[in-house]
Amino acid sequence: MKIITVVLRILVGVLFIFSGLVKANDPLGLSYKMQEFFEVWGLHGFDAHTLWMSVAMNAFEIIAGFALLIGWRIPLISWLLLLLILFFTFLTGYTYVTGKPVNCGCFGDCLPISSKISFLKDVLLTLGIAVIFWRRYKIRPLFGRLPSGLLMVIATLFAFFFQWYTLTYLPVVDCLPFKKQNNLPVQMLPPPGAVTDSFAIMFVYEKGGKEFEFAPAELPADLDTYNYVDRRDKMVRQGNAMPPIKGFALSGLSGTDSTDIILSAPRAVLLFCENFDRPVSGWGAGFEEVYRAAVAKGIPVYAISNTKDLARTLFQPFAFRDIPVFSCDNTTIRTAARTNPAVYLLEKGTVIEKTGPKQMDRITQLLR
Numbered sequence: 001m002k003i004i005t006v007v008l009r010i011l012v013g014v015l016f017i018f019s020g021l022v023k024a025n026d027p028l029g030l031s032y033k034m035q036e037f038f039e040v041w042g043l044h045g046f047d048a049h050t051l052w053m054s055v056a057m058n059a060f061e062i063i064a065g066f067a068l069l070i071g072w073r074i075p076l077i078s079w080l081l082l083l084l085i086l087f088f089t090f091l092t093g094y095t096y097v098t099g100k101p102v103n104c105g106c107f108g109d110c111l112p113i114s115s116k117i118s119f120l121k122d123v124l125l126t127l128g129i130a131v132i133f134w135r136r137y138k139i140r141p142l143f144g145r146l147p148s149g150l151l152m153v154i155a156t157l158f159a160f161f162f163q164w165y166t167l168t169y170l171p172v173v174d175c176l177p178f179k180k181q182n183n184l185p186v187q188m189l190p191p192p193g194a195v196t197d198s199f200a201i202m203f204v205y206e207k208g209g210k211e212f213e214f215a216p217a218e219l220p221a222d223l224d225t226y227n228y229v230d231r232r233d234k235m236v237r238q239g240n241a242m243p244p245i246k247g248f249a250l251s252g253l254s255g256t257d258s259t260d261i262i263l264s265a266p267r268a269v270l271l272f273c274e275n276f277d278r279p280v281s282g283w284g285a286g287f288e289e290v291y292r293a294a295v296a297k298g299i300p301v302y303a304i305s306n307t308k309d310l311a312r313t314l315f316q317p318f319a320f321r322d323i324p325v326f327s328c329d330n331t332t333i334r335t336a337a338r339t340n341p342a343v344y345l346l347e348k349g350t351v352i353e354k355t356g357p358k359q360m361d362r363i364t365q366l367l368r
Contacts, residue, residue: 001135002138004131005131005132005135005138005139008128008131008132009068009069009071009132009139010069011128012065012068012081012125012128012129012132013065013066013068013069014065014069015065015125016061016062016064016065016068016081017061017062017065017066017069018065019061019065019106019107020058020059020060020061020062020065020159021062021162022107022108022110022111023054023057023058023061023105023107023108024055024058024059024062024159024162024163024166025108025110025162025166025171025172025173026108026109026110026166026171026175026338027051027054027055027058027163027166027167028051028054028167028334028338029105029108029109029338030054030057030058030105030108031050031051031053031054032050032334033101033104033105034046034050034053034054035047035050036101037091037101038050040098040100040101055160055163058159058163059156059159059160059163060080060084061084062155062158062159063152063155063156063159064077064080064081064084066151066152066155067152067155068081068132069142070141070142070143070148070151070152071139071140071141071142071148072141072148072149072151072152074132074136074137074139074141075136075137078129078132078133078136079133081129081132081133082126082129082130082133085122085125085126085129086126088104088106088122088125089119089122089123089125089126091104092104092106092115092118092119092121092122093119093122095115095118095119096115096116096118096119099115102115103115103118104118106118106121106122108175109175109176110173110175166338167339168339168356168357168358169339169355169356169358169359170338170339170342170354170355170356171338176335176336176338177244177245177335178245178335178336178344178351178354179351179354180351180352180353180354181350181351182350182351183348183349183350183351184245184248184263184346184349184350184351185263185264185349186349187243187244187245188243188244188245188246188248189243190242190243191243191244198235199233199234199235200215200233200234201215201216201231201232201233201234202214202215202231202232202233202234203215203216203219203228203230203231203232204228204229204230204231204232205223205226205227205228205229206226206227206229207225207226207227211229212226213232213234245332245335246329246331246332247328247329247331247332248328248329248332248336249328249329250262250302250304250326250327250328251326251327251328252324252325252326252327253308258326262300262302262326262346263346263348263349264348264349265300265346265348266347266348267297267299267345267346267347268299268300268301268302268345268346269290269291269294269299269300269301269302269343269344269345269346269363269367270301270302270303270304270343270344270346271287271301271302271303271304271323271341271342271343272304272305272333272336272337272341272342272343272344273303273304273305273311273333273337273340273341274305274306274330274333274334274337274340274341275305275307275340276307276310276311276314277340278340278341278357280314280315280318282357283341283357283360284315284317284318286357286358286360286361287318287320287341287343287360288318288319288320289360289361289364290343290360290363290364290367291318291319291320291323292319293363293364293367293368294367296367297367299367301320301323302323302324302325302326303315303320303323303324303325303326304325304326304327304328304333304336305325305326305327305333306327306328306330306333308325308326308327311325312325338356339356339357340357341356341357342354342355342356342357343355343360343363345363345366345367352366353366
């Protein structure tokens with residue numbers, strides 16, 4: 001039993017560290033996933049708190065997994081892990097049964113897995129943690145109190161510092177369709193070999209107060225005794241022709257779709273800004289340098305935000321006050337901008353560079 005416990009400690013510890021790191025690479029992604037759950041449950045009041053909840057959960061997974069590996073305070077850690085995995089199992093089970101949301105985001109966007117696999121994974125983890133919990137008083141730490149404490153401090157600082165870095169400078173590993181070297185028009189197309197939805201024409205007739213659906217080849221011989229009601233397209237097979245990028249449509253003041261014009265330009269600079277929680281004064285000077293370098297080369301600069309009027313007002317003190325501001329689907333903006341704001345340099349729709357507010361000089365240098 002001792003060997004089994006050691007093996008389970010290693011497997012569970014490594015898996016929790018891996019899971020925490022994958023999500024810590026993109027805390028905003030988990031934050032948005034939490035908002036999806038709260039939307040399904042009608043708990044909109046929690047939306048403003050999802051980011052710190054995401055950071056805390058990711059950090060705990062890393063810290064608890066590391067504590068399990070070195071045997072630090074196992075009675076406490078086993079209790080916390082058991083409660084956490086029961087909560088995770090409920091969430092993945094709910095997603096699997098209801099299909100809402102589509103997936104739980106257990107491993108972020110870098111390793112998407114189905115709701116069924118997520119649920120089965122958590123069931124197995126629950127069993128493993130239950131064994132560790134049962135054996136919690138027989139597990140001894142690998143190191144003394146002081147070395148263990150120092151290692152835990154290092155693990156804790158790393159768990160939070162890593163997330164601060166990714167929230168400030170974009171994810172270390174970009175797993176989203178807007179990543180560098182991706183061509184956005186291509187990402188807006190269904191993947192090669194994708195199967196589209198298949199529909200069948202159905203005619204609806206009424207007879208004797210009841211409605212009947214008939215396929216064209218199945219119309220009854222006494223059709224003249226029925227009253228025609230409607231014609232419907234009924235889905236008979238759901239396809240998988242969903243493009244990686246959905247909803248990327250840019251419209252300005254006139255409401256005209258300018259997406260193709262912008263993405264086909266030889267070069268273009270895009271400023272994505274979901275909202276202005278981060279004041280323009282904090283990044284405006286850096287973007288001014290980008291703007292001036294772009295204008296000197298005749299490269300168009302655009303802003304993308306769903307608060308267009310506010311954007312124009314806040315841009316007034318800066319050199320880029322007159323740049324066109326386009327609106328876009330908010331989910332698409334969130335996907336493109338994992339920092340607020342994010343700046344892109346495109347060449348015929350291909351992402352050459354993308355940065356957060358602290359590294360805009362990288363784009364400036366490319367433009368000079």
